[in-house]
Amino acid sequence: MEAPIIELKGLTKCYRSLRAVDDLDLTINKGEIFGLLGPNGAGKSTTILMLLGLTEPTSGVATVCGFNATKNPIPVKQKVGYMPDNIGFYNNMTALENLVYVGRLNGIAEAEVKERAREMLEEVGLSGAMNKRTATFSRGMKQRLGLADVLIKQPEVIILDEPTLGIDPSGVKDFLALIKQLSRQQGLTVLLSSHHLHQVQQVCDRVGIFVGGKLLAEGNIDTLAGNLFAREPFVVEVTVQNPVPPTLETDLLAIETVKKVLVNDHLLQISGSTGCTPDLVRFLVQKGMHITGVQQRSYGLDEIYERYFETNLNENSSSEKSSGLFQRSFFRKRK
Numbered sequence: 001m002e003a004p005i006i007e008l009k010g011l012t013k014c015y016r017s018l019r020a021v022d023d024l025d026l027t028i029n030k031g032e033i034f035g036l037l038g039p040n041g042a043g044k045s046t047t048i049l050m051l052l053g054l055t056e057p058t059s060g061v062a063t064v065c066g067f068n069a070t071k072n073p074i075p076v077k078q079k080v081g082y083m084p085d086n087i088g089f090y091n092n093m094t095a096l097e098n099l100v101y102v103g104r105l106n107g108i109a110e111a112e113v114k115e116r117a118r119e120m121l122e123e124v125g126l127s128g129a130m131n132k133r134t135a136t137f138s139r140g141m142k143q144r145l146g147l148a149d150v151l152i153k154q155p156e157v158i159i160l161d162e163p164t165l166g167i168d169p170s171g172v173k174d175f176l177a178l179i180k181q182l183s184r185q186q187g188l189t190v191l192l193s194s195h196h197l198h199q200v201q202q203v204c205d206r207v208g209i210f211v212g213g214k215l216l217a218e219g220n221i222d223t224l225a226g227n228l229f230a231r232e233p234f235v236v237e238v239t240v241q242n243p244v245p246p247t248l249e250t251d252l253l254a255i256e257t258v259k260k261v262l263v264n265d266h267l268l269q270i271s272g273s274t275g276c277t278p279d280l281v282r283f284l285v286q287k288g289m290h291i292t293g294v295q296q297r298s299y300g301l302d303e304i305y306e307r308y309f310e311t312n313l314n315e316n317s318s319s320e321k322s323s324g325l326f327q328r329s330f331f332r333k334r335k
């Protein structure tokens, strides 16, 4: 099997007494889209800086494309394209001029730099705007130009720090689709940091949930959900028109496959061990309930995130930034 393109072993960064990144072990394979997920201050940017050789780890090793990022930062920088969350352009120059400038800085020969820049602009969907000054660009267009900036040197890995920040929902969808397409077409490895759960869920092959400098979990969404919700993998939400009698919850819990029942006004949330929706519906009808809606839910990143935060509440309570209170408020805020 091919060696991982990014390999972090015991990676740790301390700022005085703060362990911003704490003993991080992680491998990312070629062609993968990996999402580094976590609230503000979780340590995502610090990890990225260590990957790029821009800050030295206190201990541990970051290997990128076969090079130790601390001891050998130059080849790493040649192979990795990095798009920070606050990309800047020369506003009085056009998109093409900006990109040609970056291409020259990356050592692309004068004979081919313009052609390469045009190709990149086409690839990111900006060919119609290549002669416009970037001062007139929307945030979404700037992100696309930022992507062209990192792609022009034909990297093996691209690292995108909060790439969808400030883009409207349809722009986000298009931008993520573009990243996925590029990764699949060119075998490009993508590491993107984000705190937008739903967006990451759409595009990433695997995610790492990062809180208080520690990686709490990593895997694909289905595996994470399977591990966490093994006892109650199945949820049915039933909306009823008439009031829910007080005994209904106990009656439902008497059914062998039902593990948990939550009643919230006219909404019943029933968790169980197997897919038993038709039986539940029949049962509720027999109990005289007027059903107006039934929905089978699968667990997504929101639930995974929330569950990890709940589970780690006690373990992390000594750290202010990763306390349950902080995590919950972050979680609500971001939802």
Ligand SMILES: Nc1ncnc2c1ncn2[C@@H]1O[C@H](COP(=O)(O)OP(=O)(O)OP(=O)(O)O)[C@@H](O)[C@H]1O
Pocket: 015, 018, 020, 038, 039, 040, 041, 042, 043, 044, 045, 046, 047, 321
């Ligand atoms: N140069 C520094 N000196 C001291 N502390 C720092 C420094 N850089 C980061 N930190 C601290 O390290 C922790 C991790 O910060 P980091 O920027 O890596 O988090 P993040 O997950 O990227 O969050 P954000 O999304 O807000 O950028 C934070 O508590 C931050 O205040």
